[in-house]
Amino acid sequence: MGMYCDQCQESVKETGCIARGVCGKNEITAKLQDTLVYVLEGIALCAEAAGGKLRPDQGRFISEALFVTVTNTNFDDDAITDKIFAALALRDELKGSLTDVPDHDSVTWAGRNKEDFAEKAASAGIEDLSENEDLRSLKSLVLYGIKGLAAYTDHAEVLGYVDESIYDFYVKALAALTKEVDADRLTALVMETGETAVKAMALLDKANTETYGNPEITIVKTGVRNHPGILISGHDLRDMDELLRQTEGTGIDVYTHCEMLPAHYYPAFKKYSHFVGNYGSSWWSQDKEFESFNGPILMTTNCIVPVRESYKNRMFTTGNAGYEGVRHISAPKNPGSKDFSEIIELAKTCPPPKEIENGEIVGGFAHNQVIALADKVVDAVKSGAIKRFIVMAGCDGRQNTRQYYTSVAGALPEDTVVLTAGCAKYRYNKLHLGDIEGIPRMLDAGQCNDSYSLAVIALKLKEVFGLDDINDLPISYDIAWYEQKAVAVLLALLFLGVKGIRLGPTLPEFLTPNIASVLVEKFDIKPIGTVDGDIEAMMEGR
Ligand code: FSO
Ligand code: SF4
Numbered sequence: 001m002g003m004y005c006d007q008c009q010e011s012v013k014e015t016g017c018i019a020r021g022v023c024g025k026n027e028i029t030a031k032l033q034d035t036l037v038y039v040l041e042g043i044a045l046c047a048e049a050a051g052g053k054l055r056p057d058q059g060r061f062i063s064e065a066l067f068v069t070v071t072n073t074n075f076d077d078d079a080i081t082d083k084i085f086a087a088l089a090l091r092d093e094l095k096g097s098l099t100d101v102p103d104h105d106s107v108t109w110a111g112r113n114k115e116d117f118a119e120k121a122a123s124a125g126i127e128d129l130s131e132n133e134d135l136r137s138l139k140s141l142v143l144y145g146i147k148g149l150a151a152y153t154d155h156a157e158v159l160g161y162v163d164e165s166i167y168d169f170y171v172k173a174l175a176a177l178t179k180e181v182d183a184d185r186l187t188a189l190v191m192e193t194g195e196t197a198v199k200a201m202a203l204l205d206k207a208n209t210e211t212y213g214n215p216e217i218t219i220v221k222t223g224v225r226n227h228p229g230i231l232i233s234g235h236d237l238r239d240m241d242e243l244l245r246q247t248e249g250t251g252i253d254v255y256t257h258c259e260m261l262p263a264h265y266y267p268a269f270k271k272y273s274h275f276v277g278n279y280g281s282s283w284w285s286q287d288k289e290f291e292s293f294n295g296p297i298l299m300t301t302n303c304i305v306p307v308r309e310s311y312k313n314r315m316f317t318t319g320n321a322g323y324e325g326v327r328h329i330s331a332p333k334n335p336g337s338k339d340f341s342e343i344i345e346l347a348k349t350c351p352p353p354k355e356i357e358n359g360e361i362v363g364g365f366a367h368n369q370v371i372a373l374a375d376k377v378v379d380a381v382k383s384g385a386i387k388r389f390i391v392m393a394g395c396d397g398r399q400n401t402r403q404y405y406t407s408v409a410g411a412l413p414e415d416t417v418v419l420t421a422g423c424a425k426y427r428y429n430k431l432h433l434g435d436i437e438g439i440p441r442m443l444d445a446g447q448c449n450d451s452y453s454l455a456v457i458a459l460k461l462k463e464v465f466g467l468d469d470i471n472d473l474p475i476s477y478d479i480a481w482y483e484q485k486a487v488a489v490l491l492a493l494l495f496l497g498v499k500g501i502r503l504g505p506t507l508p509e510f511l512t513p514n515i516a517s518v519l520v521e522k523f524d525i526k527p528i529g530t531v532d533g534d535i536e537a538m539m540e541g542r
Contacts, residue, residue: 003030042106044174046094059167066150076322145193148488194495201452213267221277223358234300262446265364363444395482422448504528
């Protein structure tokens with residue numbers, strides 16, 4: 001049997017990806033990832049039987065393992081196989097302490113090699129979760145939501161921040177995925193996934209801001225200098241920190257790509273004079289941009305696209321990211337820094353990056369910075385200078401239909417302010433929308449996880465205006481999604497009570513018509529429509 005995957009927005013319509021992923025994931029990689037999730041379910045069942053608790057190191061292992069299965073994170077079969085072995089060992093450790101071992105194949109299955117794993121995956125993953133397609137759809141929402149929030153939890157853990165209630169939820173939710181559970185309980189689990197996603201984003205926000213300071217208004221250059229450079233992409237700020245320390249004084253410049261752009265907004269990184277700017281744009285354009293960058297590229301997380309030979313020998317992965325044939329920099333066994341010297345030595349031999357643009361991007365409007373401007377913002381709303389905020393957070397993607405977001409941002413009335421976060425911003429962050437009484441019309445909070453900041457801002461405005469309901473604020477949500485972190489962010493917004501979200505460029509394939517209509521009824525979620533129609537509706541609060 002071939003692969004089956006429907007976890008991201010680019011899933012093949014109606015069938016899911018069954019021969020090869022649109023993302024480039026092949027059948028073996030897909031099956032190995034499914035098997036990994038399957039063994040994690042066995043771990044959860046054993047942990048549940050032992051009282052529902054995981055040790056912090058065990059919880060952290062689950063965050064990493066789930067992150068490995070997120071779209072565009074890891075395409076390296078050997079690395080995924082190693083994780084399956086480690087997961088089997090953890091499951092057996094937990095099983096060993098039980099007198100009453102749960103009766104489920106994922107608890108007893110004993111694979112030995114890659115071939116066993118690929119074979120096993122024919123019945124692994126979510127495929128055997130439920131015969132009923134609506135129940136399966138709800139279980140998919142839970143599984144994809146946990147994958148997304150696990151990625152955020154992992155970033156916080158890397159910085160030494162832990163919330164054990166997130167581990168309790170891994171156990172509860174992963175165990176539930178193996179059982180016959182009715183629609184009501186699954187719906188409650190979907191909402192609990194949203195609640196846990198809020199916790200994960202809050203934890204990461206605390207980890208990032210306590211470690212690196214609160215993001216500040218920053219102008220980031222998009223041109224290049226005449227020195228060799230290293231390009232760093234993905235979301236991991238600790239890797240950013242270590243790379244900047246290790247490159248200081250070497251004559252190598254450091255540039256960000258895609259979701260690493262917001263690193264420029266943190267005080268801890270501003271002090272480095274060799275941290276010079278952002279190169280290129282969103283993840284899916286990395287083929288062209290990595291080629292013209294000329295120097296080494298470090299991918300700290302997703303989104304990796306199939307790597308071209310032209311830059312493969314200049315590319316490195318680290319953390320949970322991986323790609324067959326691309327060198328991987330592992331974390332040291334004992335506490336300490338990763339060693340990026342191989343990348344730095346390679347950079348010294350490379351020509352400087354080729355300039356592809358020469359402008360500026362303004363960002364750094366996370367909650368602390370916006371709340372510092374609260375009086376100005378509230379006055380502008382009261383005077384009518386700002387009529388509406390449009391939250392345009394989320395992901396970017398390859399399809400031309402995503403041009404919709406550029407058109408919406410460009411055509412919004414001049415008394416609106418766009419609040420953004422995530423790589424979705426690359427569809428409009430170079431439009432120069434101007435400002436309203438000194439408040440920029442495009443406020444970038446940061447990475448996709450900083451969507452949490454947007455929720456904090458909304459809750460603050462609700463308090464300032466003395467409103468009972470977050471939906472009474474002059475805020476509309478026009479969200480773009482791509483992978484499972486966006487599923488987690490969406491569930492987090494629903495948990496916080498946000499209604500009327502527009503979601504595009506398409507609704508998830510894994511939602512059955514029945515489940516989609518429940519979301520429409522309960523939360524007034526709607527697919528995006530036309531640019532003019534949606535702008536008119538949003539300005540009327542619809
Ligand atoms: Fe984008 Fe990729 Fe951050 Fe995602 S780079 S698409 S939601 O991984 O994580 O926003
Ligand atoms: Fe297809 Fe997306 Fe799965 Fe890749 S991650 S195989 S594109 S559904």
